Amino acid sequence: EVQLLESGGGLVQPGGSLRLSCAGSGFTFSSCAMNWVRQAPGKGLQWVSGLSGGGSNTYYADSVKGRFSISRDNSKNMVYLQMNRLRAEDTAIYFCAKETGPSSGYYNYDYWGQGTLVTVSS
Protein backbone atom coordinates (compact mmCIF):
# COMPACT_ATOMS: atom_id res chain seq x y z
CA GLU A 1 0.00 0.00 0.00
CA VAL A 2 1.35 3.41 -1.00
CA GLN A 3 1.69 5.84 1.89
CA LEU A 4 2.98 9.38 2.17
CA LEU A 5 3.39 10.85 5.64
CA GLU A 6 4.27 14.49 6.17
CA SER A 7 5.75 15.93 9.33
CA GLY A 8 7.49 19.04 10.58
CA GLY A 9 4.69 21.57 10.51
CA GLY A 10 4.01 23.97 13.32
CA LEU A 11 3.90 27.58 14.45
CA VAL A 12 6.77 29.81 13.40
CA GLN A 13 7.34 33.54 13.55
CA PRO A 14 7.61 35.67 10.40
CA GLY A 15 11.13 35.52 9.08
CA GLY A 16 11.71 32.12 10.65
CA SER A 17 12.49 28.74 9.16
CA LEU A 18 10.91 25.31 9.11
CA ARG A 19 11.79 22.00 7.51
CA LEU A 20 9.02 19.71 6.31
CA SER A 21 9.56 16.01 5.72
CA CYS A 22 7.61 13.45 3.73
CA ALA A 23 8.18 9.73 4.16
CA GLY A 24 7.14 7.48 1.30
CA SER A 25 6.47 3.75 1.37
CA GLY A 26 4.87 1.06 -0.76
CA PHE A 27 6.44 2.12 -4.06
CA THR A 28 9.81 2.52 -5.77
CA PHE A 29 10.62 5.92 -4.35
CA SER A 30 13.46 6.87 -6.70
CA SER A 31 11.24 6.23 -9.73
CA CYS A 32 8.78 8.96 -8.84
CA ALA A 33 8.99 12.72 -9.01
CA MET A 34 7.73 14.32 -5.81
CA ASN A 35 5.94 17.58 -5.20
CA TRP A 36 4.79 19.87 -2.41
CA VAL A 37 1.38 21.51 -2.77
CA ARG A 38 -0.14 23.88 -0.23
CA GLN A 39 -3.62 25.01 0.65
CA ALA A 40 -4.21 28.17 2.64
CA PRO A 41 -7.22 28.11 5.00
CA GLY A 42 -10.41 28.13 2.93
CA LYS A 43 -8.49 28.51 -0.33
CA GLY A 44 -7.56 26.36 -3.32
CA LEU A 45 -4.55 24.22 -4.12
CA GLN A 46 -1.26 25.93 -4.93
CA TRP A 47 1.73 24.04 -6.29
CA VAL A 48 4.90 24.95 -4.35
CA SER A 49 7.81 22.85 -5.56
CA GLY A 50 8.76 19.66 -7.42
CA LEU A 51 11.73 17.35 -7.72
CA SER A 52 12.61 14.63 -10.22
CA GLY A 53 13.07 11.03 -9.13
CA GLY A 54 16.85 11.22 -9.20
CA GLY A 55 16.88 14.60 -7.53
CA SER A 56 18.72 16.43 -10.28
CA ASN A 57 15.87 18.67 -11.44
CA THR A 58 14.06 21.03 -9.10
CA TYR A 59 11.16 23.39 -9.74
CA TYR A 60 9.70 26.21 -7.66
CA ALA A 61 6.66 28.45 -7.76
CA ASP A 62 7.60 32.10 -8.20
CA SER A 63 6.19 32.92 -4.75
CA VAL A 64 8.70 30.70 -2.95
CA LYS A 65 11.73 30.74 -5.26
CA GLY A 66 14.82 31.83 -3.36
CA ARG A 67 13.22 31.11 0.02
CA PHE A 68 12.29 27.42 -0.18
CA SER A 69 14.49 24.47 -1.13
CA ILE A 70 13.34 20.96 -2.04
CA SER A 71 15.53 17.88 -1.69
CA ARG A 72 15.27 14.12 -1.35
CA ASP A 73 17.14 11.18 0.13
CA ASN A 74 16.24 8.12 -1.92
CA SER A 75 18.13 5.85 0.48
CA LYS A 76 15.63 6.83 3.18
CA ASN A 77 12.56 7.31 0.94
CA MET A 78 12.29 10.90 2.14
CA VAL A 79 11.60 14.25 0.50
CA TYR A 80 12.12 17.54 2.29
CA LEU A 81 11.06 21.15 1.98
CA GLN A 82 13.31 23.67 3.68
CA MET A 83 11.36 26.88 4.17
CA ASN A 84 13.25 30.07 5.05
CA ARG A 85 12.21 33.69 5.50
CA LEU A 86 8.66 32.60 6.13
CA ARG A 87 5.81 35.05 5.68
CA ALA A 88 2.24 35.16 6.96
CA GLU A 89 1.02 34.27 3.47
CA ASP A 90 2.91 30.95 3.66
CA THR A 91 0.39 29.78 6.27
CA ALA A 92 -1.23 26.67 4.83
CA ILE A 93 -1.57 22.93 4.93
CA TYR A 94 1.36 21.49 3.00
CA PHE A 95 0.73 18.27 1.09
CA CYS A 96 3.32 15.92 -0.29
CA ALA A 97 2.28 14.27 -3.58
CA LYS A 98 3.92 11.72 -5.83
CA GLU A 99 3.90 11.62 -9.59
CA THR A 100 3.52 8.37 -11.49
CA GLY A 101 6.94 8.70 -13.12
CA PRO A 102 10.43 10.08 -12.59
CA SER A 103 10.28 13.31 -14.58
CA SER A 104 8.14 16.13 -13.31
CA GLY A 105 5.53 17.39 -15.72
CA TYR A 106 4.79 14.28 -17.72
CA TYR A 107 2.58 12.53 -15.22
CA ASN A 108 -0.11 13.17 -12.64
CA TYR A 109 -0.31 12.97 -8.85
CA ASP A 110 -1.60 9.52 -8.02
CA TYR A 111 -1.10 9.69 -4.26
CA TRP A 112 -1.15 12.50 -1.71
CA GLY A 113 -0.29 12.64 1.97
CA GLN A 114 -2.72 13.99 4.54
CA GLY A 115 -0.78 17.22 4.95
CA THR A 116 0.97 19.13 7.71
CA LEU A 117 -0.11 22.55 8.92
CA VAL A 118 2.31 25.46 8.86
CA THR A 119 1.27 28.63 10.67
CA VAL A 120 3.37 31.76 10.32
CA SER A 121 2.41 34.25 12.99
CA SER A 122 3.89 36.39 15.72
Next chain:
Amino acid sequence: SYALTQPPSVSVAPGETARITCGGNTIGDKSVHWYQQRPGQAPVLVISYDGDRPSGIPERFSGSNSENTATLTISRVEAGDEADYYCQVWDDSSDHWVFGGGTKLTVL
Protein backbone atom coordinates in the same frame (compact mmCIF):
# COMPACT_ATOMS: atom_id res chain seq x y z
CA SER B 1 2.31 32.78 -16.40
CA TYR B 2 -0.28 30.22 -17.47
CA ALA B 3 -3.67 30.51 -15.78
CA LEU B 4 -6.60 28.12 -15.45
CA THR B 5 -10.12 29.42 -14.85
CA GLN B 6 -12.85 27.40 -13.14
CA PRO B 7 -16.34 28.47 -12.05
CA PRO B 8 -16.41 28.88 -8.25
CA SER B 9 -19.49 26.73 -7.87
CA VAL B 10 -21.77 24.30 -9.68
CA SER B 11 -25.06 22.96 -8.31
CA VAL B 12 -27.02 19.98 -9.55
CA ALA B 13 -29.82 17.76 -8.31
CA PRO B 14 -29.16 14.09 -7.53
CA GLY B 15 -29.29 11.97 -10.66
CA GLU B 16 -28.52 14.88 -12.96
CA THR B 17 -25.29 15.58 -14.85
CA ALA B 18 -22.67 18.02 -13.55
CA ARG B 19 -20.22 19.68 -15.91
CA ILE B 20 -17.23 21.54 -14.49
CA THR B 21 -15.15 23.56 -16.92
CA CYS B 22 -11.50 24.55 -16.86
CA GLY B 23 -10.48 27.33 -19.20
CA GLY B 24 -6.97 28.06 -20.41
CA ASN B 25 -5.22 29.37 -23.49
CA THR B 26 -4.99 26.44 -25.96
CA ILE B 27 -5.50 24.04 -23.08
CA GLY B 28 -6.45 21.48 -25.70
CA ASP B 29 -2.72 21.17 -26.43
CA LYS B 30 -1.99 20.13 -22.84
CA SER B 31 -2.83 17.11 -20.71
CA VAL B 32 -5.40 17.96 -18.03
CA HIS B 33 -5.78 16.14 -14.73
CA TRP B 34 -8.72 16.47 -12.35
CA TYR B 35 -8.75 16.04 -8.56
CA GLN B 36 -11.60 15.69 -6.11
CA GLN B 37 -11.17 17.03 -2.58
CA ARG B 38 -13.73 16.34 0.10
CA PRO B 39 -13.70 18.57 3.22
CA GLY B 40 -10.79 17.82 5.53
CA GLN B 41 -9.27 15.30 3.16
CA ALA B 42 -6.41 15.15 0.71
CA PRO B 43 -7.16 15.46 -3.00
CA VAL B 44 -7.85 12.33 -5.03
CA LEU B 45 -7.14 11.92 -8.75
CA VAL B 46 -10.40 11.28 -10.64
CA ILE B 47 -9.40 11.93 -14.26
CA SER B 48 -5.93 11.89 -15.81
CA TYR B 49 -4.70 12.84 -19.28
CA ASP B 50 -7.93 14.59 -20.24
CA GLY B 51 -10.21 11.59 -20.01
CA ASP B 52 -8.56 8.54 -18.41
CA ARG B 53 -10.20 7.19 -15.30
CA PRO B 54 -7.90 5.72 -12.59
CA SER B 55 -8.72 2.39 -11.07
CA GLY B 56 -11.51 2.67 -8.53
CA ILE B 57 -13.09 5.81 -9.97
CA PRO B 58 -16.70 5.25 -11.07
CA GLU B 59 -17.55 5.27 -14.77
CA ARG B 60 -19.83 8.19 -14.02
CA PHE B 61 -16.72 10.39 -14.11
CA SER B 62 -15.44 11.41 -17.54
CA GLY B 63 -13.40 14.18 -19.09
CA SER B 64 -12.78 15.95 -22.36
CA ASN B 65 -10.42 18.63 -23.59
CA SER B 66 -10.53 20.77 -26.71
CA GLU B 67 -9.28 24.15 -27.80
CA ASN B 68 -9.57 26.47 -24.79
CA THR B 69 -11.74 24.42 -22.45
CA ALA B 70 -11.42 21.14 -20.57
CA THR B 71 -14.52 19.64 -18.98
CA LEU B 72 -15.09 17.20 -16.14
CA THR B 73 -18.47 15.51 -16.46
CA ILE B 74 -20.12 13.64 -13.61
CA SER B 75 -23.19 11.67 -14.66
CA ARG B 76 -25.97 10.53 -12.34
CA VAL B 77 -24.64 12.72 -9.55
CA GLU B 78 -24.81 11.33 -6.02
CA ALA B 79 -24.65 13.07 -2.66
CA GLY B 80 -21.17 11.61 -2.14
CA ASP B 81 -19.87 13.54 -5.15
CA GLU B 82 -20.22 16.80 -3.25
CA ALA B 83 -16.65 18.15 -3.06
CA ASP B 84 -14.21 20.65 -4.50
CA TYR B 85 -12.80 19.80 -7.92
CA TYR B 86 -9.51 21.10 -9.31
CA CYS B 87 -8.02 20.91 -12.79
CA GLN B 88 -4.25 20.76 -13.27
CA VAL B 89 -1.80 21.10 -16.14
CA TRP B 90 1.95 21.32 -16.61
CA ASP B 91 3.07 24.61 -18.11
CA ASP B 92 6.20 23.71 -20.03
CA SER B 93 7.03 27.34 -20.79
CA SER B 94 7.70 27.97 -17.08
CA ASP B 95 8.25 24.40 -15.82
CA HIS B 96 5.44 24.92 -13.32
CA TRP B 97 2.46 22.82 -12.34
CA VAL B 98 -0.68 24.95 -12.44
CA PHE B 99 -3.98 24.33 -10.64
CA GLY B 100 -7.30 25.90 -11.42
CA GLY B 101 -8.97 27.86 -8.64
CA GLY B 102 -11.33 25.00 -7.84
CA THR B 103 -15.06 24.43 -8.22
CA LYS B 104 -17.34 23.55 -5.34
CA LEU B 105 -19.91 20.99 -6.47
CA THR B 106 -23.13 21.16 -4.46
CA VAL B 107 -25.68 18.38 -4.72
CA LEU B 108 -29.08 19.93 -4.06
